[in-house]
Amino acid sequence: MSRRGWLMLGGLLVLGGAGTAACSSEGGGAGRERREVNTDVEPLRRRFRAIGPLSDPHWLGYDPNDSGREWIPDQDPRVRVVGVARLPAGAVSSLVGGTAYSFEPSDPSNPPEELAEFLPENAGWVASVRYDKHITGSRYPGRFHLSPTTDHVYFDTVNPEVVEASPST
Numbered sequence: 001m002s003r004r005g006w007l008m009l010g011g012l013l014v015l016g017g018a019g020t021a022a023c024s025s026e027g028g029g030a031g032r033e034r035r036e037v038n039t040d041v042e043p044l045r046r047r048f049r050a051i052g053p054l055s056d057p058h059w060l061g062y063d064p065n066d067s068g069r070e071w072i073p074d075q076d077p078r079v080r081v082v083g084v085a086r087l088p089a090g091a092v093s094s095l096v097g098g099t100a101y102s103f104e105p106s107d108p109s110n111p112p113e114e115l116a117e118f119l120p121e122n123a124g125w126v127a128s129v130r131y132d133k134h135i136t137g138s139r140y141p142g143r144f145h146l147s148p149t150t151d152h153v154y155f156d157t158v159n160p161e162v163v164e165a166s167p168s169t
Contacts (some may be wrong), residue, residue: 002153003008013075026155034114035060035062035114036058037058037060037083037114037118038057039057039059039061039147041054043082044057044059044083044085044155047081047157047160047162048135048153049134049162050134050135051087051135051144051153053087053088053091054079054087054122054153055085055086056085056087057084057086058084058115058118059081059085059115059155060080060081060114061079061080061081062080062084063077063079064078064080064158065078078159078166080158081155082111082155082157083115083118083155084119084153084155085152085153086151087153089150089151091151092148096146101131101134101165102107103127103131104128105125106124106125106127106145107145108143108145108154111154111156120149122149123147123149123150123152124148124149125147125154126148127143127144127146131144131146136157137161139161140159140160140161141157141158141159142155142157142158142160143155143156
């Protein structure tokens with residue numbers, strides 16, 4: 001075999017091995033591996049500044065379209081940032097009690113199983129489309145549920161950007 005033939009064969013073997021390694025390291029079809037829950041508050045404070053001072057966060061950041069089987073990354077990656085954090089005592093009640101956002105009862109839909117143990121029981125979640133737009137600046141999709149009884153916020157966003165706090169509307 002010519003030198004060129006050996007080089008091509010070697011290149012194919014390397015590419016084939018890389019694809020196999022990527023699949024097996026990501027759980028390749030044998031079921032999704034459990035994602036690690038983050039507790040770093042700073043990335044959330046930068047993106048959700050308008051919510052107020054957050055503490056005790058538990059959140060995930062991942063590509064919701066990643067099945068773990070592809071070895072070629074998406075050209076248009078999406079990052080879902082979903083989780084729960086606390087606000088100062090009474091902050092949620094004072095916000096929800098106002099008339100600016102028209103909060104209504106609304107439970108978070110399909111929270112990831114990794115976050116289940118961090119969601120407060122009997123939270124009495126409420127949400128508002130106007131409040132969602134206030135937090136996101138209408139720049140990215142996001143839903144924010146607040147609990148007046150526990151002062152928790154549950155957030156579910158895609159590609160959240162750093163958005164400066166805007167005045168209440």
